[in-house]
Amino acid sequence: MKDRLFREVLPRVSKPARYTGGEVNMIIKDWDKADVKMVFAFPDVYEIGMSHIGGKILYGLVNERTPHLMERCFAPWPDMEAVMREQAVPLYSLESFRPLTDFDVVGFSMQYELSITNVLNMLDLAGIPLTSRERNAEHPLIVAGGPVAFNPEPFADYFDAFQIGDGEDLLPELLDVISRNRGASRATLLLALSGIAGVYVPMLYEPSYSSDGTIQEIKPRGEGIPARVRKRVVKSLDEAYYPEKPIVPYMTIVHDRAVLEVMRGCQRGCRFCQAGMVYRPLRERSLETLRKQAQAQLYSTGYEEISLASLSTLDYSGVDSLVHELVKEYGSQGIGVSLPSLRVDAFSIDLANEVQKVRKTTLTLAPEAGSQRMRDIINKNVSEEQLLEAAQAAFKSGWLAIKLYFMIGLPYEAEEDLDAILELLKKVKEVGSRFSRRPVEIRASIACFVPKAHTPFQWQPMNSPEELETKRRYMTRYRQKNIKLSFHDNRVSFLEGVIARGDRRLGPVIYKAWQLGCKFDGWSEYFDYGRWQEAFRQCGIDPNFYTTRERSRTEIFPWDIIDTGVGRAYLWRESEKAKDIALTDDCRANSCTGCGICPRFAVGLDLPDAGLVASQRPVFIMDEEQVD
């Protein structure tokens, strides 16, 4: 297989280094000695998939710490797919060049709603039946994990099981259960898997619908199958596995550097943010552990840069000491430190200056909304003053371009809120003209708000593509010099919106869209809205049902089957507070907000270096829902 690939297939495709494997630190376990064989499948190209931290963790974990084996596979770019189909080369793993059908488990990492068409395409290229119903014990078990799995229902037809939440404990348990059920029928295996906390087996549930199309009930099909599946949580991030020898790709990938995961979770409580809700509670790693991990990774990879990753790295208790230590320790060797996300304040800029003593290119800030009113609605605790101070600090210290992230289509949005974005950009530019010695460039990246499952905005209607288009036109009616606006494609956002809050009835639509040729839907050169519209039409599904429709407080949602630990009562309270333009503080700085995560998982905030002693820990509020 490998010989044929290298001679006949790879010379004909673009970026062949995507498909060769053999990278530094790749792990090839002895196939015959390994217990369960799993392939980690990422439904996008190599350079995206290899940038993902979760995959690095699971790859190292399974291969180093369990008797099982994990290899890798990514979506081939369409030119490679064409040659593979022409030459009848099945989808294969990069470690042993075995076809996916040789594995016991294929695990898809679902980071993005629209990558589902790539999942179907990859299964097809592997010669594996696409739906769970068509597969039996002869076929690999097809599982999925990642943020998209928090609403698994639209994909229920295609996956045998979903892993919900942190994978560090869950995946080894899943592989053990598969090992113990070797030789059993698929039905027996699925039943056994449903007994693992955090595993959702969609085939074992039956949804029913009301006359208005909403869900009446999602019912387990038998005794002993849990009514709801609670996500898994790694209680101590400091003790959790983290790879010290990650793979170093040959080709340049999107995040081509060593990475430390300094913390997991975020409780700033932005009301639009799914990650901020579903990855609670906040858990930090200790400086001591991070120091060791930094050294181990840099020595084993030879990377020239190390990045401090998390949902909000500037909120990490030890960020200041960590950054200074890393710069001091490794700077002389030409190794740099990078911060992927910045908070909008002057402290952030100081720290950014520290890590980027040179090459001040573009600084990125995310105020998300233009008006204070709207920032309060979404609970983004940032004032205009803070933002302008940050901009001033940046321009004074030599940055020449600032990129700002905004969303349009947010709940309760009015024309003033759109005007406010433009005004804010103008103010930032004025600050630049005053404090920078050279002309500055302001870029705004404007996304369309997509209401997500398990967030306070899960009840909110989404703007239609037409409304979003009108807003875009309104905002671009006149140009301002040195201010560039770029808008996300509102049709892509709309489709994300359909799937983000979709249910099982979308299964056939996805299949149809794939049949019509949809793949790489997240890539503008491949996204074809017409084909999706055709798929909805042929399946008799109105996509607006999932997006523009207002939902009642008591509506049963498809994702209610998943228990994130954050209570629905809390989400509704937050939704009401948004309507009242009222803020909710970070529970770390202030009192408990009653989201429910700590009592449900019997955890507290895990902040090893924050100097919190037991008596200072916040007292948890229990609400009516939390007695479960």
Added chain:
Amino acid sequence: MLLRCEYHVDSDLRFLSNLDMMHLMERALRRAHIPYALSEGFNPHLKMSLGTVLPVGLWGQKEYFDLELRIPMDPEIFKNNLNEHLPPTMGLNRVAIIDSHSPALMKVINSAAYCFVIDAPADRLEELSQRLLKASELIVRSRGKKKDQNKDLRAGIFKIEVNQNQEFVIMELWVSTGEPVNVRYDELIELLEHNGIAPGSLKDVYRSGNYIYHDAAFNTPLEKVK
């Protein structure tokens, strides 16, 4: 201290670009804790220069780079340390200390040898090489600068050898990579195709060496530093 290194790249790494190869080397140097020198200035970088660019799709037996060290090191120790941290599919063959004022590899290398592994009888290829060397002009479509114009390779082909290996025949061509004409491997493939070598019978192509060609002699950059 300036080191000149000769290395090989196996078939498995034939799809790496020159930039990929630079990154690979740099990271291996860091893993091996080699005391490399960094350039001054705002954006410090390794003082390493790759002599020649191995085209994507080809593997190579004798490629070269020069590297400046901050602290002197025994070349043999350097070689062994770095080889431990390179992928098993590539490695250093030889390393020598050279005068820090030696002219750059890119300036001195003016010839390369390409091997074409062909499924055809040796005597037929022997006859073909005689024919090529006797021709007054060998026209192909240019792949480099002046794309798609006609280009005469004849003056750039210095020597051809034909050798039988276990399975196939290896036709090795020593060509010019600068004056009078820069001969590319893909232009040579076209030349072979024009002369009856079907694409299917071409089993492999690699670069067997880079040379300093002077007075009808081929010297490697390690043999002839100045």
